[in-house]
Amino acid sequence: MASTDRRKRDYSITGPENQRAQERGLAAAEWYTCPIPRQRMKELMKRKNGPAIRDTLIWFGSLLILGYLAYLSWGTWWAVPAFLAYGILYATPGDSRWHECGHGTAFKTPWMNEVVYQIASFMVLRSATPWRWSHARHHTDTIIVGRDPEIITERPPVWKILLMQIFHLYGGPIELKRFALHTFGKLEEQERDYIPASEHRKVFREARIYMLILLAVVAACIYAGSILPAMFVFFPSFYGGIVVITFGITQHLGLYEDVLDHRLNTRTVYMNPVLRFLYWNMNYHVEHHMFPMVPYHALPKLHEEMKADCPAARRGLFAALKEVITALRKQKHDPAYVVEKPLPATARPYVRGVPQQQDTSLRSEVL
Amino acid sequence: MRTGTWIEACAADAIEAEDVIRFDFEDRTYAIYRTENGDYYATDGYCTHEKIHLSNGLVMGSVIECPKHNGRFDIPTGKAKRAPVCVDLKTYPVKVEAGKVYIQA
Ligand code: FES
Numbered sequence: 455m456a457s458t459d460r461r462k463r464d465y466s467i468t469g470p471e472n473q474r475a476q477e478r479g480l481a482a483a484e485w486y487t488c489p490i491p492r493q494r495m496k497e498l499m500k501r502k503n504g505p506a507i508r509d510t511l512i513w514f515g516s517l518l519i520l521g522y523l524a525y526l527s528w529g530t531w532w533a534v535p536a537f538l539a540y541g542i543l544y545a546t547p548g549d550s551r552w553h554e555c556g557h558g559t560a561f562k563t564p565w566m567n568e569v570v571y572q573i574a575s576f577m578v579l580r581s582a583t584p585w586r587w588s589h590a591r592h593h594t595d596t597i598i599v600g601r602d603p604e605i606i607t608e609r610p611p612v613w614k615i616l617l618m619q620i621f622h623l624y625g626g627p628i629e630l631k632r633f634a635l636h637t638f639g640k641l642e643e644q645e646r647d648y649i650p651a652s653e654h655r656k657v658f659r660e661a662r663i664y665m666l667i668l669l670a671v672v673a674a675c676i677y678a679g680s681i682l683p684a685m686f687v688f689f690p691s692f693y694g695g696i697v698v699i700t701f702g703i704t705q706h707l708g709l710y711e712d713v714l715d716h717r718l719n720t721r722t723v724y725m726n727p728v729l730r731f732l733y734w735n736m737n738y739h740v741e742h743h744m745f746p747m748v749p750y751h752a753l754p755k756l757h758e759e760m761k762a763d764c765p766a767a768r769r770g771l772f773a774a775l776k777e778v779i780t781a782l783r784k785q786k787h788d789p790a791y792v793v794e795k796p797l798p799a800t801a802r803p804y805v806r807g808v809p810q811q812q813d814t815s816l817r818s819e820v821l
Numbered sequence: 822m823r824t825g826t827w828i829e830a831c832a833a834d835a836i837e838a839e840d841v842i843r844f845d846f847e848d849r850t851y852a853i854y855r856t857e858n859g860d861y862y863a864t865d866g867y868c869t870h871e872k873i874h875l876s877n878g879l880v881m882g883s884v885i886e887c888p889k890h891n892g893r894f895d896i897p898t899g900k901a902k903r904a905p906v907c908v909d910l911k912t913y914p915v916k917v918e919a920g921k922v923y924i925q926a
Contacts, residue, residue, distance in 0.1 A: 482871050496840070499879045558891045558903060583904075590890040590905045594871060652907050747888050749881055 462789075463599050465608045467591075468644050471600025475712070481597045486715040486805040487744055488763040491755075495745070498752045498759070501562035506750040509731065510570060511545045521686055525733075528682060537685060541694025543732075545622075548577035548691075549698045550734040550750075556586055559749040560734070576664055578698070579622070579629045579691045581636060581656045587649045596743055597711050603644060606707060609789040611782040611789045614701065622695035633668075636661030639672040697732065701754055705739050707779025708793050713804040716795065718742040722757065722767040723774040737771075748806040763802060765795030827916070827923040830863070834920070841885060842926035846926065851913065852876050853922060854896050856883055861915045862896045863924040869901065869908035 464471050475481045475763035490498075520543055554560035555571035575582035588603045595601035599608075607615050618624035632642065639658050641649065648675040649657065667687075674683035681689070710718040717740055723738040736742060738753035741760055748756050761767070775794060784791040797804065836855040840887040843866055844851045849871045850866030852875040868875055868887040877888040883896045892906030899910035 495877075498877070501879075501881065558886075558893075563901070577836070586904055590870075595889055650907055653904065746887065746891060 463608065465599055465605055465734050466644065467600060467603050467647055469600060470482070475600045479714055480595070480714070481713050482594050483808070486717070488604050488760045490759050492605050494759060498756050499747045501559065501749060503562045503566065504750065506560040506566070517543055537693065541690040542697050544690035544730045545578060545694035546697040548574045549734065550736055552578050552580060554734050555734060556589055557746055559747065576667065579626055581629065581632055581657065582660050583653055584632070584645055584649055585792070587653065591648045592742065593746060596707050596716060599711050603648065606702060610786045616699065619699040619788050620696050622692045626692055633661045633664050637665050645763060692778050700775065701736070702773070703778050708778045710792050713805070713807050716740050717764050718806065721774060722764070723771060724767050724769055725771055729771060762798060762800040765797055825925060827925050832920060832923050833917050833922050839880045841878065841880050842878050849881055849926070851924060851926065852885070853924065854880060854885065856880070856896065861922050862919055864894070864896065864899050864910045864915040865914045868892060868906060869910055870906045881891065903909045
């Protein structure tokens with residue numbers, strides 16, 4: 455068994471781990487992919503407008519209805535559940551639509567992806583262009599320390615971040631600070647690492663538009679003499695965050711870092727149709743990472759194609775959360791701890807990284 | 822590498838309509854396309870964003886989408902059409918003769 459006193463690592467992408475990952479051959483490396491015949495892949499990658507138009511109409515229609523009920527309830531105790539429901543329906547699909555439309559796979563028609571991407575980016579307070587680039591890096595170097603800017607928390611975990619994210623109080627203020635920075639034509643140092651110079655002007659323009667919208671919300675609140683306008687736009691990004699973080703922590707936490715096989719660092723979780731609607735099938739997360747070309751509506755079918763080559767999916771959100779929280783608690787004392795699921799007999803072996811440089815300090819538990 | 826030489830790449834019917842295949846020659850890799858209306862094109866095989874084979878991507882009309890980050894290129898011109906690709910793709914002349922596809926590389 456390996457040592458448990460793994461040195462604390464620097465997770466920033468401007469620190470020494472970035473260089474180390476490159477030296478170890480983990481940056482922009484070749485990743486394992488499950489064998490799927492090209493013909494079948496072509497069917498799975500096929501784009502459609504229908505499912506995303508239907509889901510977008512249902513989403514915005516439901517938001518209007520819940521928003522109206524919340525408006526009627528304002529001033530009574532009913533406002534608490536009404537706004538909570540509105541906020542969850544605002545932020546959760548906001549996050550998943552941001553994600554899918556960012557990949558450009560949700561709709562067949564490019565401008566539809568772009569329109570929903572821009573709206574959803576604002577709803578979840580993510581600068582559209584910087585996050586497009588950050589997410590591209592997340593796909594290139596998934597959970598490679600020093601390379602992936604989207605690792606939710608380091609090992610040992612920082613519980614404060616996870617708890618604050620229930621109301622988006624960790625990421626939200628960081629994003630608002632970035633909006634301000636971008637509005638004045640500046641970028642963070644780490645953003646320079648993954649956003650090419652040709653995109654900088656676009657970043658600044660988008661931030662200025664966001665700022666104008668936020669100022670309009672503030673003006674509406676002052677005019678109305680109430681925070682009610684902000685309860686519909688802006689505040690839901692915070693008070694509606696609970697399901698976003700609940701889903702988000704199931705994606706990679708408690709699993710391996712620094713491997714080149716999504717079956718080891720990403721989790722697929724079975725969810726019911728309501729949760730899958732909110733999450734746009736991102737519970738099929740191994741599938742999404744391995745084949746980002748496959749649109750959300752085809753992920754259940756892709757899962758069927760891949761499952762003989764993958765560890766068993768977690769049976770439900772609660773099972774996944776239990777696994778994550780248990781792993782994080784263990785990592786608090788033993789940062790080297792990771793969960794590893796056995797592969798079925800039909801699967802090809804895991805690819806743990808660049809062979810001669812595997813990190814022997816990892817201690818995994820086969821569940 | 823030879824320049825301007827016509828190289829036999831594959832049989833014309835080895836590529837389905839609206840699809841792409843990989844063709845390696847000497848130390849280079851190419852992507853050879855057949856669009857829906859039966860036209861053939863060739864470009865560099867790797868995406869200009871990262872070293873990813875475009876032959877695993879998706880051909881939609883006259884556009885190829887890269888399998889890694891969904892960046893897009895216009896196949897006939899190689900123009901970068903969607904982030905994260907910003908640099909155009911190099912294209913190569915193609916001819917089809919006697920049921921074979923040739924590229925001038
Ligand atoms: S590698 Fe092609 S879009 Fe990134």
